[in-house]
Amino acid sequence: MTGIFRSERVFETWHYTAAHGDRLLLRATAENRLPRIDLYVESVQGLLLETVYRGLVIREGTPEEIRAVELDYGVPVAEASHVHVIGEDRMRGFIVGGPLRRHEDGEGFRVPSAFGPIPGTP
Secondary structure, three states, X not given: OOOOEEEEEEEEEXXXXXXXXXXXXXXXXXXXXXXXXXXXXXXXXXXXXXXXXXXXXXXXXOHHHHHHHHHHHOOOOOOOOEEEEEOOOOOOEEEXXXXXXXXXXXXXXXXXXXXXXXXXXX
């Protein structure tokens, strides 16, 4: 399986808001380990995530996984939506929404994301 994104870093579910455009930000923040990495998805329609990932693989969902998201979790998947699956060889979580966007920089964890102001985040 080819991962869309793969990292051994620790990622936290940094921010999710359903009230301001359904945006999700996952962040690798370790101060002593640069660069800071932000993973961003907007137009989130559904998700199943842990708060912390020690190592992360995000890939496109298979047709079977997309069906499971719809049938087992009750999240409708529109034709234009992306299903981002967490986990290399089995689904450990998912995000249904827009494309996965990535940004790396040398900023600290308190500096706002390059993806613009996200209410409730530093």
